[in-house]
Amino acid sequence: MIEIAAVTRTRDGHEVAQARSTTIKDVAAAAGVGIATVSRVFSGTGSVSAATRERVLAAARELDYRPSALGRGLKLRRSGGIGLIVPDVTDPFCAEVLAGVLACARTLGEHVIVDAAHGDPAREAEILDRLVEQRVDGVIALPAGEAADWRAAARVCSSVVFADRVLPGLPEIPSILADDAGGVRSLVEYLVGLGHRRVGFLGAAAPGGSPGVRERAFRGTLAQLGVPLDEDLVVAARPARDAAYAAAAGLLQRRADVTAVLAAGHLLGEAAVLVARELDLRVPADVSIAMVDDVAWAELCDPPLTAVARPARDIGYRACELLLRDRARRGRGGPVLLPTELVVRGSCAALRVSRSSGRSAGRPSPRHGL
Amino acid sequence: MIEIAAVTRTRDGHEVAQARSTTIKDVAAAAGVGIATVSRVFSGTGSVSAATRERVLAAARELDYRPSALGRGLKLRRSGGIGLIVPDVTDPFCAEVLAGVLACARTLGEHVIVDAAHGDPAREAEILDRLVEQRVDGVIALPAGEAADWRAAARVCSSVVFADRVLPGLPEIPSILADDAGGVRSLVEYLVGLGHRRVGFLGAAAPGGSPGVRERAFRGTLAQLGVPLDEDLVVAARPARDAAYAAAAGLLQRRADVTAVLAAGHLLGEAAVLVARELDLRVPADVSIAMVDDVAWAELCDPPLTAVARPARDIGYRACELLLRDRARRGRGGPVLLPTELVVRGSCAALRVSRSSGRSAGRPSPRHGL
DNA sequence: GTGAAAGCGCTAACAT
DNA sequence: ATGTTAGCGCTTTCAC
Secondary structure, eight states: EEEEEEEEEEETOOOOEEEEEHHHHHHHHHHHHHHHHHHHHHHHOOOHHHHHHHHHHHHHHHHTOOOOOOHHHHHHHHOOOEEEEEEOOHHHHHHEEEEEEEEHHHHHHEEEEEETTOOOOHHHHHHHHHHTTTTTTEEOOOOOOHHHHHHHHHHHHHHHESSSSOOOOOTTTTTEEEEEHHHHHHHHHHHTTTTTEEEEEEEOOOTTTOOHHHHHOOOOOOOOOTOOOGGGGGGEEOSHHHHHHHHHHHHHHHOTTHHHHHHESHEEEEEHHHHHTTTOEEEETOEEEESSSSTTTTHHHHSOOEEEEEOOHHHHHHHHOOOOOOOOTTTTTTTTEEEOOOESSSSSOOOOOOOOOTTSSSSSOOOHHH | OOOEEEEEEEETTEEEEEEEEEHHHHHHHHTSSSSHHHHHHOOOSOOOHHHHHHHHHHHHHHHHHHOOHHHHHHHHHSSSSSEEESSSSHHHHHHHHHHHHHHHHHHHEEEEEEETTTTHHHHHHHHHHHEEEETEEEEEOOOOOOHHHHHHHHSSSEEEEESSOTTTTTTTTTTEEEHHHHHHHHHHHHHHHHOOSSSEEEEOTTTTOOOOHHHHHHHHHHHHHTTOGGGGEEEEESHHHHHHHHHHHHHHHHHOOEEEEEEHHHHHHHHHHHHHHHHHHOOOTTTEEEEEEEOHHHHHSSSOOOEOOOOOHHHHHHHHEEEEEETTTTTTTSSSSEEOOEOOOOOOOOSSSSSSOOSSSSOOOOOOOO
């Protein structure tokens, strides 16, 4: 039942009925009990006789009563929800993390406030601020920048868990990560095993400008395998489509002698595929391409792309679990590393000593035609 | 400043410091003013002298004060957030809608609670319930089912706007839709214009089993163009990868004579591409493929897929706008239709009378080899 | 087992 | 311009 508390007339002469939603008080009155009893029934605390419980439930149903999370939250000083900050919800990896968080939050009865920072530290801080105002029970983030903000946040209010990536200088914040180094290593080993020696690396430019785990793993594995590395085979791009494309084009045009490209992310992989097509390079006959992140289109590509699958959904799920369930265990033993998996498809071929299309192993011949 | 209110020892002997966060009261005391003044400073209501405002702000900064949305929400009887219910956050279309909603909500200072119903009406109702408990200012949904739940929700609490799709029998709920009928029509006209006469239709099975806008548009346009339609060229699949694949395989194997496939969604398009590859059908030489929804991989495909782009982000943005900004204008004039755009790429070819690979125009020859 | 009462942190009259 | 006060809807002692 809806009770009309007031009918106000707005400026444009439109009538608006303001329905006061039924409260615990109404239910108590209707059931002939005290409000405490109603509270006990709905919050599951304390004990109520089966008879009264039934009466209360009936009254509540009759009045269409919904307990207000606002009232409860104020009393309990927590909202019953968590916050998730990602760079971009339309990124398939982020979306998968979100799905994992949602799945876990659901089992724990929490809701999830999501927002996208788009790599902007200021925006990220803003979102974080708002989440604190909302008194979320915790926040999960794929952080973009500004360790200071996060340090403050972790101190002042709720708990924080990083997912997929960490910020330098914040070891006290627990994190769930994919074993990116392992993933890149397996990719490099695979390519080198196929005979490739001049492998281009398309990496993401870290905010700080430091190499990043993936690049370090690339260099490290190559060194370990005794493959010398030309410095200009390593390229870093901002995490945006245009930048990725530019980086891929630059690499493949400048170094016509690369026989394989390792893209350290799906955006970079996409760029590599597009550029190769534009330059009329056959994959894998002319260049082999492999990437980190086994997104949906990897299989739709022609040829399907070899990739390292990172457990995005698990990352989200476990981050949420860590945040809400294992509060005690948190922070012990450093970041949690989840394994990756090499998915071999058709985009990488064994290197033959001499190949067609003029891409001989000798000196680089600059390419044109983009 | 953080004040330690209590130090409790948990069962596992772990000490936990409970910091009582600073409230409006603390700030008032520190600034030597009444709490109402502090409230006025932070809520922007009423008037405060510049001097006191400064004092308050300074005190707040000193104490690291964050206004509690819980307290404010209780008083205002609204949370300052909205809910978004999608079938699946990892679906690129849904993700894009979400991005649009986030963008708009941000400009209006609202946060967004997201959840995925996975096409399950019961789950959807559950989520809706929770959102009502949270006292969200409104709900945007890509609804799955159960008109009754939605009718109740729209009545009892906050306002509802449907996005991308509607539920039969709920004309009173405003909606923002893509012009799917127009999109399908342009696709059919394009294919028929290329000379195709036996066009297969891969559609989504509607919950109710009714044809759906896309299928009706398909049939209608064909009829309008005077192209007869074999009933078994029209296939409906549940919105899941396996079902889509099965449907596509069934269609292409059963009807070796189809010269073009219109996939009414990106999942179905994906299935068509995969099945065509599995059956060794060259695209577009043997079959032309076109789909609704211009997702990212359409361009990465080889050949790139012709598709109808639907303005997912706009849909989200405008749904949010309609929900929060244009409350008054809402519901007038029925659903808002946003235009689609045909993006022609390389996956459809003009039909020649006789083609290679034994796919003659004559009687269907059952295919094998999946 | 149940009720009365005291807040949780905030805003909005209403006074001054 | 600013302080006082009364709740918003709920949980939780504390009596009974």
